[in-house]
Amino acid sequence: MNAFQPNRPWYRSPLSIAIASTLACVVAAPVMAQESPGPQAPTESASAERATTLDKVVVTANKRVENIRDVAASISVIGERQLENIGASSLADYAALIPGLQVQDSGSPGQTSVSLRGIAALSSGASVATYIDEVPVGSSGIYQGANTLMLDVLPYDISRVEVLRGPQGTLYGAGAIGGLLKYVTRAPDVSGDEFRLGFGLRTVEDGGQDLNVRFGASVPLKEDRLGLRMSFARNGLPGYTDNIIDGRKDINDGEQVGARAALFWDGDAFDLNLSVLDQRINADDRGGTALDPETLKPLFGDLVDRTWQRQPFSKDLTLTSLSLDWDLGWANLVSATGWSQTKTTTQMDSTIQFGEVANLLLELPDPGSSFLRYDFDLDKVTQEFRLSSKSGGPFEWLVGVFYTKEDALQSQFVWLGQLDGSPLPAPYDSMFSTLANLELPSTYKELAVFANASWRIGERFKIDAGVRQARNEQWFSQNVSEGILVPLGDAPGESSEDVFTWSLSPQFKLGDDSMVYARIATGYQPGGPNVALEGMPPKVDSSMLTSYELGLKSQFADQRVQLDLAAFRIDWDDIQVASSFNGVGGLVNGGEATSEGAELSALFRATDEWTVGFNVAYTRASIKNDFEPTVIPQGPFDVILYTGLAGDRMPYVPKLSWALTTEYAFTTQGGFNGQVGAALRGMGSRLNDTTELQRITAPGDPSTLLAEDQITPPLELDSYRALDLYAGIGKGGWELRVYANNITNEGAWSSLAPLNGALSGTPVQVVGVPIRPRTFGIEFDYRF
Template sequence: MALTRKTAFIACTALTCAAALPVTAHAQDAAEAETQGQGGNAIIVTAQKREQRLVDVPAAISVVGAEDLEKFQAASLVDIAGFVPGLQIDSGGTPGQSTISLRGIAALGASQTVGAYIDEAPVGSSTLYARSAEFSTDLLPYDIERIEVLKGPQGTLYGASSIGGLLKYVTRDPDLNTMEIRGGGDLFTIADSGDLGYAARVGINMPVIEGQLAVRGSYSFRHTPGYIDDLGAGGDDVNKYDQQSARIAALWEPTSNFSLEVAGMWQKTDADGYSVTRFDIPEPYLSNTEQVPFGALEPLGDGRSIDDQLPSLFQNEITYLTATAKLDLGFADFLSATSYSDSTTYQYGDYTDVYGVLIPLVTGQPGVSAFYITLDLEKFTQEFRVSAPDGNAPLQWVLGGFYTHEKSGNLQTVTAQDLNLDPIPGVDPLALAGLPSTYDEYAVFGQASYTFAEVFELGGGLRWARNEQDFRQISSSAVGLVPEADDPGSSAESVWTWSAFGRYEVAPSASLYARAATGYRPGGPNVILPDTPTQVDADTLTSYEVGFKADLGGNLASVDMALFQMDWNDIQLSVSNDSGVSYFDNAGKARARGFEFGGSIRPAEGLSIALNAAYTKSELREDAPSGVGAKGDRLPNIPEFSVSFGPQYAFGLSGDWEGIVAGNIRYVDDRLTGAETAVNTLSLPDYTTLDLSLAATNNVFTVRVYARNVTDEDAYLSGGIARTGFGERNYGWAVPVQPRTVGVALDLRY
């Protein structure tokens, strides 16, 4: 048996290295990669709701470690996308205004397709009316130990709205035995900005009763200056924003078989404007129905400018409280995870070019118009589960129950103001809509696996969930944009999801695996508009994948590769009518197929080279309703190919100081802003960015000089074409990659 496994291992190693070197890499940082292997320093993940070595999990997972986050001073989800094959982050112009896609599953509707967890509990909403697709949980990552990115549907263990995958923030636990103080700050500049950016952070871990009770606390602040000029009334550098985050956690472990951890986190993002640039559309394309080539758009001003008559604002604030109890029952491990979160999102923007054109029709005088939205979400969750007490036993199992209650508010207003910015009597607001809703879900789930002869694991899982929703539309309009309504709606549905997997341990640190799994997004009652379906069905997804992951040659290399197919049915879409008012619909089928590879090699002492790559072909398999897309169309916001290359070299300096130089080159293929055949779809160009970092550290002090987007590439994360209230083309817009950013950071750990 040993000889057979060794032979197979050598064969797989040769084939993998031959296939790997031209293309990709692993998402873990190089320092962690050097310690991963058969020993106790292997990367540990909790993807299957128990601690396992990453290499032993029969599913595709990428890990972004704390060192990756610090290397280039990551401040939002946009900054980590290059570390994870198949991950696409589309920005709305600030942290917190972001849409997450994995494996070609774009968030086409209003609710998220990639779920989010903080430790043991979900965050964000599962309803249609909380707009979770465009306002993803985006943490300022100072007290984050790692981010686990689970790919493919996670409906069995993690529930609704994770059909594309899951982002799991794993925070730092209090240490019962070690006192720790850490802190730091940095200064940075952004090209085209007239101001200096700055950040500060501090954290402390303090054992109160050694070995039994400890407290950890942290606070971080970051000010990012603006670089977008408003050629209208706003002035220069209008897109500056501030981020704050605070967390406190206490861990009590009075005995060896019981622990209780309580934690509270608060985070706020406050932006004075959006990182959005505007483009004029040449006259020939304004008056015809041909698609507008991106190259035909004419940048406004210096190419990093807008022309607004009203300011733009974005604020997001979240409070998140958790209590997690663990008890060793002897025959099983018991866990109770309770969470409560309260979040508020406020978004305000100039929509004069879209809705202001309606004002002269009513008043005979020009005016201005703003669109603003206020979202409130209160969410309570409770999960109980029991699992196998021995993580190394052949039989592994977990059984659990889950409950969530969500109460969300969604107030949308379109204003009508004169040129003095005073409300126009009898016309203001042009439209008003309140969409309060509640969502309750009950679920039971289980998963089990058995390992035969210590090398072959078979397993599967099942989950039953029922959700019940109540909804009310309260709407009015002075000009008929939305109907007068004060009407309730409700829905209820029960859904089964399942998973099945097999894993063959080719060698102690190498596995082949296959996995099939399902997931769903809840449906619900629809908004009330003419010729609009009253109910939106749940959409479902079934995924198939095969993969190989290994640490090779005594940690000289690591690989993680997978082939996958995702079949998506009854897709939920957000559709706009001719007046630009949105409603929901189901849109047939889509399929995403692709290949992902992550890996690293360590050819010499101190040198590591990481590669990440993904190829994804994602397209509609049926015509979508309302002209949204046609069979064969590429899905929006998904690059067919992306790759990043990240070398790092550590070398000795004077005394106990060490130098570390690192880089990351990322290429992202072109993306579509809408359905391929839709006339108002833009094709955003491909781009390449370069990041560099140079650090000196003695494990107490770290001094780092870093640069992101070194070549100041004019690249774009997202975009589209704005239309007037009459449905006519008006202008193009795009969110740029942050211009060249150069900074210096100092950190202390004691």
């Protein structure tokens, strides 16, 4: 037995009691993801309109409504019709539509890690911020697992999804270090009625099938003034992985349920929008495959996992938001208020990691079984006021203040029993069945002031600039009540920090339909008080980065060709990384990294009916220096851990990813309208982690080695290509759509996580989470 075999966490939560590899476990693009409006609802004039709508996509990246062609930043927009055509139910379904976006999941929505432009989720905080309309959702702190539990909204009653690449710290603040994901919901219609009913069926190759139902209604309560919108959707998630231990089939099935009610007042002086949104995700288990740790081949067959304990997952989000837009005549005053409650429970089988406590530590005849359960509760209140000038003048400005308060609780519980799931024999059951029971309450408060301005100089030149000054104050306590894995007792901590971010973006119009721009911007990922473990610093500082970008946006050939090109370099300092030993760990500020690359999006409308699109991203993201080591005293020796070495590639960042799309729209003489489309998407090879170096030295003397260095290299995920198809036809108010994603049933991994014994360090298996196998779906909608 070698007690010094490293166990590297993939689930990078502070005090991650189980090695985090436990948590680890197509999209067809109708047109170019960069900013295509997507196919229109079936109308007789749809084909005639397509060639003239390329330049009418609006975004709110600068917190004012603008044409996407006039914004000096890299933005992708996914429209409602695009999401419908491909049967999207999660971020993983449309990630390939967005250059530079990478998504890893554990077989169900909500168990998701997201990165943009190589800014990987190395710590427990989010690197991509999430907004629903005007309100940020999800935690800004480091104790809610935001890195691997990204909010994954069921995209129903969503007008569009905006993805802003690069740091957005000036206008969007904490967590937007890599970019922003913004869901824009559909507003009530104050001028007329709209009703929609729909249902569908989805089936997965060698897996299950499930039903989808949805309803939407928009009615004016006072014509041209007050409107009400209501919607409900239930989306079934058929499972497709089996468990060799208990024989269960299609264990990772689940469902998404979403409901929303919104009131909109369209007044002469002010507009008011009140919305309540509820989203729930429930999954029975995780989607994984047990792999040989040496060969990475399936141990028991394709899509067959090995777990002794069930692994359910649930996430409930309730968001209430109130926004006011008051026209003062000379400017607009906007108030955006949000209150959200998020409850997440995720349970993982930790038998491989901690089952050996029974035989190796307690000296029972056989190893046991174990599970680890995390509970995350978050109450978040946000308030933003901003005053902005009228649009269209040579000088536009915006000033604002933002406040947020988060009350959060993370609970961790580790149970140990016999291998068949029964309790340990007496007296061990009362003494050791609870390996750990702890709570991590925390609060996060932030107050920020920000300003943004743009100045047009002549007809061609414009310069944008922004600043933000923020201060956050945090409190945290580590309260351990039971167990043998973590020292008992309470250990509070607190921190505060001031952060300044800025942006500068000049642009020059080459003509009516072309411009070049440059953008320099900064962003940050908040730090906070750290867990109370020997060798860990009392707090971790914010991560900061600076992004440099050059871009071109152009339309030509009578606006039938659209071309967007961006090149970037990102310098990332004080990176927060997880460091753990024997399955217990916290955060440290590791060092520096760079990410540089280029992104291209092109759209060609060959005819009014036929569209071809292409997007590609090249990203080279790597660590500049060996990460700062963590020194963990172990009595007669010290363990020195390096969690990344110079030259390491960033986890789950391919050098090359791309998507080729096409769509043909048609109208028949009988009045039917429809479309057929396809997408071929490609993903380059990736690595699942950075390199870990473990060094054993004499106490206080790092130059005296007591054993050979142990190096754990990352695992490689192979490249793959997948083909998606879809078609739809409709007439009047009804529409029928079909889709087939991953039509060739490409086998590839979304993530890889090694599972080793926490005491012995013995590699037992690797869990590979597959991309979704071949999936067929049929959907019917009727609007009236």
